[in-house]
Amino acid sequence: MPATLFEKLWRQHRIADLGDGVALIAIDRVMLHERTGGVALDSLSKSGRTVLAPGQAFAVMDHIVDTLPGRSDATKMPTGMAFITGTRAAAHAAGIGLFDLDDPRQGICHVISPEQGIVLPGVTLVCPDSHTGTQGAFGALAWGIGSSEAEHALATGTLRVRKPRTMRITVRGRLAAAVGAKDLALHIIAQVGSAGAQGHAVEFAGDGVAALDIEQRQTLCNMATEMSAFCAIIAPDDVSISALEGTPLAPTGAQWDQAVAAWRTLASDRDAAFDRDIAIDADEVAPMISWGTSPQQSIPVTGTVPRGEAETEANHRRALAYMGLEAGEALAGLRIDAAFIGSCTNSRLSDLRRAAAVVQGRRVAEGIRAICVPGSGAVKRAAEAEGIADTLIAAGFEWREPGCSMCFFAGGESFGLRERVVSTTNRNFESRQGPETRTHIASPELVAASAIAGRIVDPREA
Numbered sequence: 475m476p477a478t479l480f481e482k483l484w485r486q487h488r489i490a491d492l493g494d495g496v497a498l499i500a501i502d503r504v505m506l507h508e509r510t511g512g513v514a515l516d517s518l519s520k521s522g523r524t525v526l527a528p529g530q531a532f533a534v535m536d537h538i539v540d541t542l543p544g545r546s547d548a549t550k551m552p553t554g555m556a557f558i559t560g561t562r563a564a565a566h567a568a569g570i571g572l573f574d575l576d577d578p579r580q581g582i583c584h585v586i587s588p589e590q591g592i593v594l595p596g597v598t599l600v601c602p603d604s605h606t607g608t609q610g611a612f613g614a615l616a617w618g619i620g621s622s623e624a625e626h627a628l629a630t631g632t633l634r635v636r637k638p639r640t641m642r643i644t645v646r647g648r649l650a651a652a653v654g655a656k657d658l659a660l661h662i663i664a665q666v667g668s669a670g671a672q673g674h675a676v677e678f679a680g681d682g683v684a685a686l687d688i689e690q691r692q693t694l695c696n697m698a699t700e701m702s703a704f705c706a707i708i709a710p711d712d713v714s715i716s717a718l719e720g721t722p723l724a725p726t727g728a729q730w731d732q733a734v735a736a737w738r739t740l741a742s743d744r745d746a747a748f749d750r751d752i753a754i755d756a757d758e759v760a761p762m763i764s765w766g767t768s769p770q771q772s773i774p775v776t777g778t779v780p781r782g783e784a785e786t787e788a789n790h791r792r793a794l795a796y797m798g799l800e801a802g803e804a805l806a807g808l809r810i811d812a813a814f815i816g817s818c819t820n821s822r823l824s825d826l827r828r829a830a831a832v833v834q835g836r837r838v839a840e841g842i843r844a845i846c847v848p849g850s851g852a853v854k855r856a857a858e859a860e861g862i863a864d865t866l867i868a869a870g871f872e873w874r875e876p877g878c879s880m881c882f883f884a885g886g887e888s889f890g891l892r893e894r895v896v897s898t899t900n901r902n903f904e905s906r907q908g909p910e911t912r913t914h915i916a917s918p919e920l921v922a923a924s925a926i927a928g929r930i931v932d933p934r935e936a
């Protein structure tokens with residue numbers, strides 16, 4: 475019987491059926507970060523257990539660390555330092571891999587995993603972080619879990635998992651030159667809704683996805699979390715395989731060749747049936763931006779804030795009031811206070827390169843705070859070598875150390891009260907980037923162009 479890619483990976487990792495739609499699944503990699511991972515490690519050691527496969531477990535410092543130059547274990551978050559020192563001690567005691575603050579490989583967990591070859595096609599990878607599905611861009615089965623599940627996975631190399639349903643999102647045709655994966659993702663989420671993929675493993679397919687480079691694919695899979703997907707996956711191909719070749723933990727020599735031969739079989743069979751199957755026309759995707767407090771509240775940047783539909787009216791009104799907007803108002807032209815380029819959605823080299831191309835030779839508008847936080851040490855060094863950092867700094871951007879930074883207010887860094895921020899991050903929830911901040915999520919090009927203009931602009935006209 476024809477099988478989906480998800481089904482193939484599920485079967486390859488299924489140890490036992492536990493009944494009622496739940497299976498015991500073999501876990502190949504566990505990633506942890508200092509916000510939730512240290513807790514799992516501590517609880518594990520308190521219960522007298524050890525990590526079964528320390529060589530396949532990795533802890534990363536990304537969420538709480540400051541991203542200001544000259545940073546140390548002390549953080550802007552008053553209780554932050556304990557997360558960092560605690561995770562460090564626990565990782566050392568457990569003997570697992572650690573990407574510490576002073577490690578040149580440090581960065582956001584989902585960004586550094588493929589840089590290091592931690593994620594590979596066909597593996598199962600879990601992390602107590604909701605955007606773990608980002609790594610499905612490499613053809614892995616990667617999903618976010620809770621801390622206690624992380625503890626279980628560390629101790630046993632397995633997890634009980636309720637089998638998700640399957641959903642395919644086929645992108646027909648290629649995106650226009652001025653639009654990218656972030657626009658595509660917001661277009662899809664606006665269509666299917668923030669709960670649109672709940673309980674589903676989403677496979678992105680079609681020529682529009684095959685045409686995306688590996689970093690854009692990660693952006694797309696990252697945003698699947700914002701439609702509540704269990705995970706996202708893209709079948710491995712030359713693009714994803716060559717991106718992993720030569721990474722520190724990838725197989726080498728004959729083992730690499732063998733692995734590649736196996737990875738090439740990882741695709742949904744032609745007649746495989748999905749529980750849900752939807753198609754998107756790439757030529758209908760425009761530069762997008764969110765207007766509200768949920769990623770589904772996104773519109774083309776040329777559009778106007780929609781009027782509420784009856785059943786969501788109260789939510790709609792609340793979002794409008796929170797964002798300081800009125801239905802019918804155009805987003806283009808709206809004054810902003812700040813611009814942020816970073817996060818596991820859009821902090822890779824090509825994201826920064828596209829932003830730099832927009833700001834090249836120009837200046838951030840008077841009074842606008844513009845910040846760029848590269849996703850990893852490797853991205854930072856490459857951007858510096860290529861002149862991207864100089865371009866951004868000359869334009870007036872702050873150039874930071876790698877980390878989640880202002881994606882996530884709980885890290886301690888934040889924007890000011892009620893400030894309006896254009897941001898390349900994935901969440902525009904209330905107070906996500908600071909007290910009552912008004913976040914508009916969009917592509918790096920749109921954010922960069924808006925920083926220069928001091929207001930929301932269509933990057934095609936910048």
Ligand SMILES: CC(C)[C@H](C(=O)O)[C@@H](O)C(=O)O
Nearest residue numbers: 509510537602603604605882
């Ligand atoms: C802190 C962490 C658990 C959280 C998540 O799981 O997503 C964070 O990364 C986020 O983006 O909100």
Ligand code: SF4
Nearest residue numbers: 605817818878881882
């Ligand atoms: S960059 Fe933001 S979304 Fe990504 S893992 Fe960090 S806090 Fe979560």
